[in-house]
Amino acid sequence: MLSICIPVYNYPVVPFVTALLSQAKQLPCDFEILVWEDGSSEAYKKVNRQLHGLDPHLRYVEWEQNRGRSIIRNGLAKAASFQYILFLDCDAALPDDHFLRRYAEHWQGEPARQVICGGRWYPEQPDDPSLQLHWLYGSMKESQGAESRRLAPNSSFMTNNFLISRSIFEDIQFNEALQGYGHEDTLFGWELQKLDITIQHIDNPVIHVGLESSSVFLEKTLEGIDNLHRLHKLMGTQSSWWKEIKLLRIFRRLRQWRIHELVYWLLAPLQKPIGRQLHSAKPSLVAFDLYKLYRFLDRARKP
Numbered sequence: 475m476l477s478i479c480i481p482v483y484n485y486p487v488v489p490f491v492t493a494l495l496s497q498a499k500q501l502p503c504d505f506e507i508l509v510w511e512d513g514s515s516e517a518y519k520k521v522n523r524q525l526h527g528l529d530p531h532l533r534y535v536e537w538e539q540n541r542g543r544s545i546i547r548n549g550l551a552k553a554a555s556f557q558y559i560l561f562l563d564c565d566a567a568l569p570d571d572h573f574l575r576r577y578a579e580h581w582q583g584e585p586a587r588q589v590i591c592g593g594r595w596y597p598e599q600p601d602d603p604s605l606q607l608h609w610l611y612g613s614m615k616e617s618q619g620a621e622s623r624r625l626a627p628n629s630s631f632m633t634n635n636f637l638i639s640r641s642i643f644e645d646i647q648f649n650e651a652l653q654g655y656g657h658e659d660t661l662f663g664w665e666l667q668k669l670d671i672t673i674q675h676i677d678n679p680v681i682h683v684g685l686e687s688s689s690v691f692l693e694k695t696l697e698g699i700d701n702l703h704r705l706h707k708l709m710g711t712q713s714s715w716w717k718e719i720k721l722l723r724i725f726r727r728l729r730q731w732r733i734h735e736l737v738y739w740l741l742a743p744l745q746k747p748i749g750r751q752l753h754s755a756k757p758s759l760v761a762f763d764l765y766k767l768y769r770f771l772d773r774a775r776k777p
Contacts, residue, residue: 475503477554481546482564483512485684486521490567495529497574507532508550513540544648544658551643559643563634565684576678577637587642589666592635592678603755604687610757612682623675629718631663631673635680642671656698657705664715688753699769721766734771741768
C-alpha cells in the first residue's frame with residue numbers, strides 16, 4: 475500500500491533508510507522502499523551499496539548519469555507499486571520512532587486522492603561559519619509548523635517530505651523542463667491548485683541534516699533563480715500565483731513602476747560586499763534578498 479521513494483545524490487543514506495525500514499515493518503500494510511542513486515560519485519555509491527540485497531522490501535538502483543530532481547522523482551513514481559507514494563529527500567533524519575505511523579493515521583479511511591505534507595525542521599545552529607547561511611535561511615523560512623503552513627497550503631508545499639496518492643501524481647508529475655535545483659515544489663503546488671486539490675499539512679517533519687556551505691547554497695540559489703524565471707514565463711499573465719512568491723511580487727512591482735533597470739544598476743556595485751556578507755559567520759537574510767533580486771533582474775534582462 476505504501477511506496478517510499480528516495481532520490482539520492484552524493485549523500486550517505488544507510489542510517490536513514492534502515493531507520494525507515496524498521497518503522498515500515500511495524501505498519502499494518504504492504505510497503506516498499508525505492509532508493510535511486512541519481513549519478514552520485516563512486517565514493518557515495520560505495521557506501522550506499524550496503525543497501526543492495528539488505529531486505530526484500532528494499533530496492534536499491536544506481537543511475538550513472540545525473541537525471542535531475544524532476545526526472546528522478548517521476549521515474550521513482552512510475553516504478554512504485556502501491557497506491558500511496560511517500561517522497562523523502564536523502565539528506566534527512568527521522569525525528570522519532572513514529573514518523574511513518576503518523577502518516578498512516580492520516581491516510582487510513584481518507585479518500586484516495588490526497589496530498590499530505592509533513593514539513594521539515596533544522597537542528598541547532600552549527601559552529602561552522604560556512605554553514606550559517608543555509609542554517610539561517612532554513613530555520614527562518616522553511617521550518618514552519620503545520621498551523622503556519624495551512625495559511626497558504628499550496629504555496630507552502632515542499633518536496634522533501636510529502637505523501638501523495640498515485641492517481642494525483644499521474645495527473646500532474648514534476649515538470650522536467652525545470653533543470654537543476656529549485657522551484658519544482660512551487661510549480662507542483664500550483665498544478666495541484668489548478669486541479670482544486672488542497673494540500674493537507676500535518677506536524678510530521680523530518681530533520682534536515684544536510685547543511686551546505688554558503689558557496690554551494692548560493693550556487694543552488696542561482697539555479698533556483700533560473701527556474702523561477704522559467705516558471706514566471708510558464709505561468710503567464712493570467713495566473714495570480716506569482717503573488718505567493720515574494721521575489722516575483724517585488725519584481726513585478728518594480729517593473730510596473732518602471733524602475734527595475736534603475737534598481738538593477740544600483741544593486742550591481744553592491745554584489746561583491748553582499749557576497750562577502752553572505753559568506754560571513756553572521757549572514758543577513760536582507761542581504762540574501764538583495765542578492766536574489768539582483769540575480770533575478772539580471773536573468774530577466776536576457777532572452
